[in-house]
Amino acid sequence: MSAAPPMGLLLELTHRCPLQCPYCSNPLALERAGVELGTDAWLQVLDQAAALGVLQVHFSGGEPTARKDLAVLVRRAAELQLYGNLITSGVLLDATMLAGLAEAGLDHVQLSFQDVEPTNADRIGGLAGGHARKLVAARLIREARLPLTLNFVIHRQNIARVPQMIGLAEALGAQRVEIAHVQYYGWGLVNRAALLPSRGELDGATAVVEAARERLKGRMNIDYVTPDYHAARPKSCMGGWARRFMNITPSGTALPCHAAETLPGLQFPSVTAMSLAEIWESSPGFMRFRGTEWMAEPCRSCDRREIDWGGCRCQAFALTGDAARTDPACALAPDHAMMAEAVAARGEAPPDFVYRRIGAAIGNS
Ligand code: SF4
Numbered sequence: 001m002s003a004a005p006p007m008g009l010l011l012e013l014t015h016r017c018p019l020q021c022p023y024c025s026n027p028l029a030l031e032r033a034g035v036e037l038g039t040d041a042w043l044q045v046l047d048q049a050a051a052l053g054v055l056q057v058h059f060s061g062g063e064p065t066a067r068k069d070l071a072v073l074v075r076r077a078a079e080l081q082l083y084g085n086l087i088t089s090g091v092l093l094d095a096t097m098l099a100g101l102a103e104a105g106l107d108h109v110q111l112s113f114q115d116v117e118p119t120n121a122d123r124i125g126g127l128a129g130g131h132a133r134k135l136v137a138a139r140l141i142r143e144a145r146l147p148l149t150l151n152f153v154i155h156r157q158n159i160a161r162v163p164q165m166i167g168l169a170e171a172l173g174a175q176r177v178e179i180a181h182v183q184y185y186g187w188g189l190v191n192r193a194a195l196l197p198s199r200g201e202l203d204g205a206t207a208v209v210e211a212a213r214e215r216l217k218g219r220m221n222i223d224y225v226t227p228d229y230h231a232a233r234p235k236s237c238m239g240g241w242a243r244r245f246m247n248i249t250p251s252g253t254a255l256p257c258h259a260a261e262t263l264p265g266l267q268f269p270s271v272t273a274m275s276l277a278e279i280w281e282s283s284p285g286f287m288r289f290r291g292t293e294w295m296a297e298p299c300r301s302c303d304r305r306e307i308d309w310g311g312c313r314c315q316a317f318a319l320t321g322d323a324a325r326t327d328p329a330c331a332l333a334p335d336h337a338m339m340a341e342a343v344a345a346r347g348e349a350p351p352d353f354v355y356r357r358i359g360a361a362i363g364n365s
Pocket residue numbers: 233234298299300302303304305306308309310311326327330331332333
């Protein structure tokens with residue numbers, strides 16, 4: 001099949017980050033600074049993305065502001081008329097850096113928070129004083145007149161404070177707030193019992209979000225991402241495998257999603273060896289789960305197969321050992337009982353977090 005161009009490109013410029021969130025979407029084996037692509041290679045990626053028809057570029061990490069050439073890359077994206085979004089923890093931002101990014105043509109900043117309660121926020125992120133630095137960053141972003149989205153990743157250890165999270169977004173003048181339940185891949189899966197909310201906690205948060213959406217209509221948008229573990233149907237992960245998004249790792253591997261390297265038997269090319277267009281249109285890793293041809297039952301004959309695209313391949317592999325099975329989040333999947341079993345196994349009190357650290361082995365926190 002011929003593929004429409006990806007809408008968005010996520011550049012994981014670095015895995016370096018001052019925070020160590022226990023649900024980080026980066027892989028368990030983080031890439032060190034020495035293997036990161038240089039400035040020229042990233043500029044070529046941007047040129048090729050624009051030629052391919054990409055519309056949005058997300059500068060991400062790790063912490064993308066750890067890269068000294070960030071403004072150079074933002075400027076090239078703006079020159080190519082790519083919508084540039086910075087996804088940041090904010091803890092390295094200062095007024096000078098923000099002025100430089102705004103002047104280079106950055107379009108939008110997405111700032112993450114771990115909680116609204118400072119002690120708990122700093123404990124979750126593993127950085128003392130991190131929350132206070134984020135509050136300063138939010139004010140600087142608004143002073144630089146950049147549109148701001150606040151991102152809160154929620155879980156059983158902060159879910160009670162969703163009302164205050166929305167209140168903080170209002171107080172800081174955000175245009176949008178994203179309340180996203182943890183997704184359980186990578187570090188999130190390692191820490192699942194420490195993070196997974198109960199059904200009652202989920203329903204309480206959902207009711208708060210729905211009421212706030214009504215109250216804030218026309219003033220602030222609220223995006224809400226629910227957890228698969230209490231769902232009857234899976235989410236359309238990445239909008240379908242290799243249909244809308246491409247990720248590039250710090251060392252230049254092109255992926256259809258951030259966790260694709262966990263899937264055995266798939267090879268993903270480097271942007272230093274192949275053009276983005278070739279990778280997108282014909283590389284076997286991108287073709288493997290694109291569309292519906294690869295599906296077995298129950299997805300193959302399901303009327304939702306072009307809505308959720310069979311759910312998440314990486315979650316299917318992580319939970320069942322087979323990336324081609326129906327995502328266990330689907331109530332029609334033969335493995336669906338695994339979700340309820342994980343909820344039942346979460347325990348009365350959350351266990352300690354295993355933190356994300358470069359060079360850290362699992363269980364070595
Ligand atoms: Fe989606 Fe497959 Fe479940 Fe149908 S059977 S809802 S296509 S995951």
